[in-house]
Amino acid sequence: MRVSLATHGGLAAPIIRRLPPRVLDTDQLPGDAARELRRLVAAAAADPGAAGPAPHARDAMTYTITVDDSSDSTTLTSSDTGMSPAFGALLTWIERHLG
Amino acid sequence: MTINRISCVTPPFILTRLLDSENGEIRQAALATLVTTANLRGERTVRGLIAGALAAPADGRRSVYDCKGSTFLPFATLVRSEDDGPVADPSANRAFDGFGSIRQFFRDVFQRNSIDDRGMRLQGYVHRGHRYNNAFWDGQEMVFGDGDGLVFSDFTGSLDVIAHELGHGVTEHTAGLEYHRQSGALNESLSDVVGSMVKQWALQQTADQADWLIGAEVFTPTIDADALRSMRAPGTAFDNKLFGKDPQPDHMDRFVELPDTDEGDWGGVHINSGIPNKAFYLVATGIGGNSWEAPGRIWYESLKASTSTTQFQDFADTTYQKAGQLYGTGSNQQQAVKEAWAEVGIPVTTTPSLAG
Numbered sequence A: 001m002r003v004s005l006a007t008h009g010g011l012a013a014p015i016i017r018r019l020p021p022r023v024l025d026t027d028q029l030p031g032d033a034a035r036e037l038r039r040l041v042a043a044a045a046a047d048p049g050a051a052g053p054a055p056h057a058r059d060a061m062t063y064t065i066t067v068d069d070s071s072d073s074t075t076l077t078s079s080d081t082g083m084s085p086a087f088g089a090l091l092t093w094i095e096r097h098l099g
Numbered sequence B: 001m002t003i004n005r006i007s008c009v010t011p012p013f014i015l016t017r018l019l020d021s022e023n024g025e026i027r028q029a030a031l032a033t034l035v036t037t038a039n040l041r042g043e044r045t046v047r048g049l050i051a052g053a054l055a056a057p058a059d060g061r062r063s064v065y066d067c068k069g070s071t072f073l074p075f076a077t078l079v080r081s082e083d084d085g086p087v088a089d090p091s092a093n094r095a096f097d098g099f100g101s102i103r104q105f106f107r108d109v110f111q112r113n114s115i116d117d118r119g120m121r122l123q124g125y126v127h128r129g130h131r132y133n134n135a136f137w138d139g140q141e142m143v144f145g146d147g148d149g150l151v152f153s154d155f156t157g158s159l160d161v162i163a164h165e166l167g168h169g170v171t172e173h174t175a176g177l178e179y180h181r182q183s184g185a186l187n188e189s190l191s192d193v194v195g196s197m198v199k200q201w202a203l204q205q206t207a208d209q210a211d212w213l214i215g216a217e218v219f220t221p222t223i224d225a226d227a228l229r230s231m232r233a234p235g236t237a238f239d240n241k242l243f244g245k246d247p248q249p250d251h252m253d254r255f256v257e258l259p260d261t262d263e264g265d266w267g268g269v270h271i272n273s274g275i276p277n278k279a280f281y282l283v284a285t286g287i288g289g290n291s292w293e294a295p296g297r298i299w300y301e302s303l304k305a306s307t308s309t310t311q312f313q314d315f316a317d318t319t320y321q322k323a324g325q326l327y328g329t330g331s332n333q334q335q336a337v338k339e340a341w342a343e344v345g346i347p348v349t350t351t352p353s354l355a356g
């Protein structure tokens, strides 16, 4: 399984858009970490939260998390002000494992 | 009036949020519950909360919360409120002290009582997310990340960044500029103008002495960048291998067309803000002295006279009119405004339009 994280917008939007995309390959993770990631992806897919930022939000970032499995591909999108706790948990997990 | 109690099963973090409710009865009920509930987080925190809740909902009382890496703000813990002294966490103290400076700036310079001019509470959240490269205004609160430690460091490190976010609140409660294309770039620029003025006021620097940089402190020492943006010279804040050259234009001829999507930064709101940013810098140095005096007054009165759809040309014309009303037709101040906008490719139109 391959997980990529694309980040857009924010106070430093012109810089953020030029930073290289970040990709995580579960083949390089221990088995229990890969299982935890699958669980977090399933939870976030069930309840990602609002896709876009709240109407009055300013400098909020949006996130696109793409999960490519051998069979299919899932794309989850949410923002700083709209994300569910489940999406936030997945985002945090990915950020931690990207090192 | 009877004071209702809110069920004791309500988690304390919900109760503390309710203390900040605009509704007086909800505040009273939350307070009554907190006072009588054993499930409290420690006496000192509670004393601060109670002192905050009892005060009039005025004067922009401050609360700073620690997200401890969570992205979900209701999980955050109150770490410092208005009557508390400094705490162990430098980020919390920087946000708290920054809010205090900005609150005093608006009160002393523009006679404005907090974000909404009605004493709105100033609420900050620090340590939001993991390696989070941002700070934002969510419509109610200011939120700060720690940075990834590679490119960015703690976003509470720049007073102008804190003031930029609070400035978004002021714009929301005045013109309410839409966050797309020109009105969005103007919204961004006005936050940078607030950020710069607050920094210069705190340092007591004249327009000539100031560096006019936004976010000079947000990068780690390994990153070759002066700041996020330069108001004096948009397009020159950084130029390095990692993220290239600062894309901000300093003239309408170089306005950047981008899609009105999240990937396009809503039409490049953080890019095209360079044009009105440069205009403000030119006005401030053209008039001379302190940016927060005549230049700041002209911009602030123009912000209040603007609407959600104000475009660059509209704003330029408004600043010219306000400069005339405040300092006299043909005054040095009005002349400086006229020259500044001409230099960035937006000459003011002085005859009323047919639509006007």
Ligand SMILES: [Zn+2]
Binding pocket: A011, A058, A059, B164, B168, B188, B191
């Ligand atoms: Zn902004």
